Amino acid sequence: MMIGELFDPQAPLAISEHYRPHWSQAGAIVFITFRTADSIPYEVLQRWEREKNEWIARNTGRNADWRKVLPELDPRLRHQFKKTFNRLREDFLDTCNGKCVLRQPDFASIVADSLSHFDGKRYRLGDFIVMPNHVHLLASFPSEETMIGQCDSWLHYTAWKINQQLGNKGKFWQQEPFDHLVRSPEQYQYLCNYIRDNGTKANLRSGDFLYRQHDNHQ
Incomplete structure (x- = not known):
């Protein structure tokens, strides 16, 4: 239930x-x-920010902050973006830093x-x-x-x-x-x-x- x-x-x-x-x-x-x-160390968070912007540029051709572009994406692409970076976060947490x-x-x-x-x-x-x-x-x-x-x-x-x-x-x-x-x-x-x-x-x-x-x- x-x-x-x-x-x-x-x-x-x-x-x-x-x-x-x-x-x-x-x-x-x-x-x-x-x-x-x-x-999650600051430098890792900063690297992910760069990778998110690079992902947006690679998949949409737009050189813009990912936060502005994400709400406008096709649902399929938006899901792919979230899945990619959610997985990064979860995998890193499981390395037990801090x-x-x-x-x-x-x-x-x-x-x-x-x-x-x-x-x-x-x-x-x-x-x-x-x-x-x-x-x-x-x-x-x-x-x-x-x-x-x-x-x-x-x-x-x-x-x-x-x-x-x-x-x-x-x-x-x-x-x-x-x-x-x-x-x-x-x-x-x-x-x-x-x-x-x-x-x-x-x-x-x-x-x-x-x-x-x-x-x-x-």
């Missing part, structure tokens, strides 16, 4: 250009990724407990995994506002709690999570499998990540 509805392109949709999750729809299942602030604080079970549990705390009250939580430097989860929310507010709450609370225990101050998470609205049962199952297999795919030992499966899988 799925934890919510599939994305409906005909239904009302909230889109924010300045705050993630960028796309949100009441009741729709969303795949969300949080990453720690040190998980301090990887969440490798420690006590800190991973802070994140897991925060995600589960209001499950069934403010949102419906699906499968999730806490990796050494990032988190993947599936969830559905009753409204667009609830979704944005809850993501902000998760990030602020867990950062405060972990920094408190580490004796640190400053930024813990990269503030804007990545999000994707689920569009089909097949995609939902693919993402469940992706979350389940993420630790193994990254060649981690069982104690280096924390995986929880939603109770109502078929």
Whole structure:
């Protein structure tokens, strides 16, 4: 059983250009990724920016910032662009750069407990995994506002709690999570499998990540 509805392109949709999750729809299942602030070095992010612009130039003949061109692309090309660079990001995260604080079970549990705390009250939580430097989860929310507010709450609370225990101050998470609205049962199952297999795919030992499966899988 799925934890919510599939994305409906005909239904009302909230889109924010300045705050993630960028796309949100009441009741729709969303795949969300949080990453720690040190998980991707600045020089890697800069290289990806160059590669995105080069991809746009190569595939469209336009020498322009990819952010301006992407919304105007044919859906097939737009999907190809996103798939290419989403894969780059996910593969790099799985190399476990940065301090990887969440490798420690006590800190991973802070994140897991925060995600589960209001499950069934403010949102419906699906499968999730806490990796050494990032988190993947599936969830559905009753409204667009609830979704944005809850993501902000998760990030602020867990950062405060972990920094408190580490004796640190400053930024813990990269503030804007990545999000994707689920569009089909097949995609939902693919993402469940992706979350389940993420630790193994990254060649981690069982104690280096924390995986929880939603109770109502078929």
